[in-house]
Amino acid sequence: MQKLKPCPLCGTESEAIQPGSGGGWNVGCGVETSTADGSDSCGLVLFGGDRAEVVERWNTRVEVES
């Protein structure tokens, strides 16, 4: 299982979640915490069909950014 890199925009720890059963995966900046108190995440989210695919795209974005 691939490890997620931090958000390419703000550096906040990112998370992969599956919002619905059997649905696609989202990788986002502070996905779990953003609804709690807003924290300091920028809210960037990538949507994908499965976890491996969306994680790979997320990590690629980080490499381009850095």
Ligand SMILES: [Zn+2]
């Ligand atoms: Zn961010």
